[in-house]
Structure formats: structure tokens, C-alpha cells
Amino acid sequence: MQFRDQGPQNAQPSREERFVAGILKLCTENKGAAARLRRADNPTTEYQSWEVLAGYGIDLEKEYERLPYACVAAAIAKSKAERNGSLKLGQAIGACYENGNASDQAKARLRRLLACDDVAELCRILRPLFSLIDSRVSQGLDYVRLLKQLRQFGFNAQQIKAQWAQEFYGRSEPGEEGQP
Numbered sequence: 001m002q003f004r005d006q007g008p009q010n011a012q013p014s015r016e017e018r019f020v021a022g023i024l025k026l027c028t029e030n031k032g033a034a035a036r037l038r039r040a041d042n043p044t045t046e047y048q049s050w051e052v053l054a055g056y057g058i059d060l061e062k063e064y065e066r067l068p069y070a071c072v073a074a075a076i077a078k079s080k081a082e083r084n085g086s087l088k089l090g091q092a093i094g095a096c097y098e099n100g101n102a103s104d105q106a107k108a109r110l111r112r113l114l115a116c117d118d119v120a121e122l123c124r125i126l127r128p129l130f131s132l133i134d135s136r137v138s139q140g141l142d143y144v145r146l147l148k149q150l151r152q153f154g155f156n157a158q159q160i161k162a163q164w165a166q167e168f169y170g171r172s173e174p175g176e177e178g179q180p
Helices: 017-029 031-038 046-056 063-079 089-095 102-112 119-137 143-153 157-169
Strands: none
Touching: 017 031, 017 063, 017 143, 031 046, 046 063, 046 143, 063 119, 063 143, 089 102, 089 143, 089 157, 102 119, 102 157, 119 143, 143 157
């Protein structure tokens, strides 16, 4: 009988980790692909990203599966990020404003995000929010965490919304920084 070591050194990267790493690499190496991915969050031009998305095994016919990947791919391509960041979405919204999470504008942005009912609406609301974050916050977003949240949104929206609110309002406990 063989025993397999289940330690972290043998852990395979998740689908989301492979996707984000692949998109980051593609955007730095292929400017044409990066340009097509920048249009992935626009319903009119989203089809230009389908070749890349299909290459990752994403079912293009299922909107709830396709939109999270297209949204994150567009955000990565537009940000010109070179690696995955560590900033959570709720923290990033607060970081856009001088008063942080005490800002009425930041609270309004969060409330609008929390009012979303489905993945399609959520991805539409995130589009301008990513532009705001990219223009005002120097720290990179944790795209892997965000993609996982977007993929789960259709199945567990309340939990994902609670995570974003906690990230926005909450204070991290010591040693909690790296946890999803």
C-alpha cells in the first residue's frame, strides 16, 4: 500500500490559480491577446476573449461560468498587473477614498455591490469599480480570491456578500492576513 503525502508541497494549484497565472503570463507576453482580454467585460466585445477562455475549459454557453472568468481576465489585462496581489475587494473599495471605509462614497459603492442579485449584474457593477481601484490604489487585487468568490456567487451570494462587507468594515486579526 502506498501513502501519499498530503502536505502543501504536493498541493496542486486550483483552477482559479492556474487561470490567473496563465492570464497574467499571457498579458505580459502577448499584447494582442491582452487587448482582446481588456474587452472581455463588455457584452458587445466579450466574444473576442472566448478563444482564451475556451482554452481553459470554460463552458462559454453557461453565463454563470463564463462571466466571472471574463470579468477577472479583463480586470487583469486592464490593470497591467504582473502578479496576483493580496488586496481583498472590500479592502480595495475602502482604499479608494481618503477616509477609507468611513467615506460615504465608499459605503455607497459597497452597498451597490451588495445589492447585486446575480452574476451578470455583479460583473456589470464590477467593471467601473475595477477602473476606480486601478486608478486610486497601488496595491494589487487578489484576483484568485475574487475569481473564487465570483464563481460561488450564484450558489451562495449571501456568504460572498458577507465576506466583502467583512473585508470592508472589519479589522484583520493578527495572523489572519494571508487567509482567504
